[in-house]
Amino acid sequence: MTSRFIIVYVLILTAFGSSELKAADWKSLISLNGSWQFTVGDDPAWADPATDVRDWDVIQAPKAWEHYYEDYNGYGWYRKNFSLNWIPETGMVHLFLGYIDDADEVFVNGQKVGQSGGFFPNYETAYNLERNYLVPVALLNKTKNVIAVRVFDEGRDGGIVRADKFGLYYDRDQAQMAFDLSGTWKFTTDNFGNMHDPQTSDEQWDDIYVPMTWESQGYADYNGRAWYRKRFSLPETLKGEELYLVLGKIDDYDVVYLNGYKIGQVEDLDTYSRFQRGNAYSLYRIYKIPSNLLKSKNLLSVEVEDVFQDGGIYEGPVGIMRGDDVSQFREKIRWQEKNWGWNSFFRDLIRLLD
Structure with missing residues (x-):
């Protein structure tokens, strides 16, 4: 790509991105940027909020896990605890997790709220899809919430690699x-x-x-x-x-x-x-x-x-x-x-x- 195209590309992304942000009236409930507990491997018990994960590593997300685990391909789990100052009375909130390479399952307080891609034996990548999962407000608490993300990476970059919006959001338009x-x-x-x-x-x-x-x-x-x-x-x-x-x-x-x-x-x-x-x-x-x-x-x-x-x-x-x-x-x-x-x-x- 020539330098001229790169400049045009950046300008277009800026203009297009600013317009897209107006597509919904989002209220941020909490940002999930920053430190997450993480481990390689795979165990369904890790979706359970009661599972002790204090011996897991701490990494930053969104960021490809290769920054911490060079050339690692396979299964990995992310966990994060969070509290909320405000929860809507009814309905759903949106959990944005950016782009995950390659496939993922997401659990909030032990309940599965979404999946993108497929795991073996029916593997299918979803690396190019932005994750946007609906979470019933009935699942959420003011304190002691746990989000767990199971990820499988087939090759190259893996994990929660990047995000424009990364956290829980509420659509104010829905309240109308x-x-x-x-x-x-x-x-x-x-x-x-x-x-x-x-x-x-x-x-x-x-x-x-x-x-x-x-x-x-x-x-x-x-x-x-x-x-x-x-x-x-x-x-x-x-x-x-x-x-x-x-x-x-x-x-x-x-x-x-x-x-x-x-x-x-x-x-x-x-x-x-x-x-x-x-x-x-x-x-x-x-x-x-x-x-x-x-x-x-x-x-x-x-x-x-x-x-x-x-x-x-x-x-x-x-x-x-x-x-x-x-x-x-x-x-x-x-x-x-x-x-x-x-x-x-x-x-x-x-x-x-x-």
């Missing part, structure tokens, strides 16, 4: 939802027919976290159609109000059904342009909910088509919003969508130069 729909949904890539019919069973479908790319949840390199489902009961306090469904950002195209009836698709959005169809993944999905469709028990069904790279309902907020709050939220995101063209240009140019 009158009813939170983030968390565990049902998911499948198989078309069984009548996919949006409430009578069609989804008991055998996989569980998946929303919002998060499906690539980071066991569907690496999958491009095509997939179906999401979420069953929910509407609180009495929201009945009779003007309500909107907010599905954050979806990569790439979506069609949304409520109780078997179509209520929207990306082509219906005012910000959608058929001349820039490839921009669809950058648009916030906000669909008005017809009041006559809501019942005490409801089924939300979302069909997603992904054509390239990451796929799925990948960024929040996700939930139901009161009509009075929608205008303010739309104004907040207007700048992001208005300036998406520059972000797209930067992203495509970076791909060409990389």
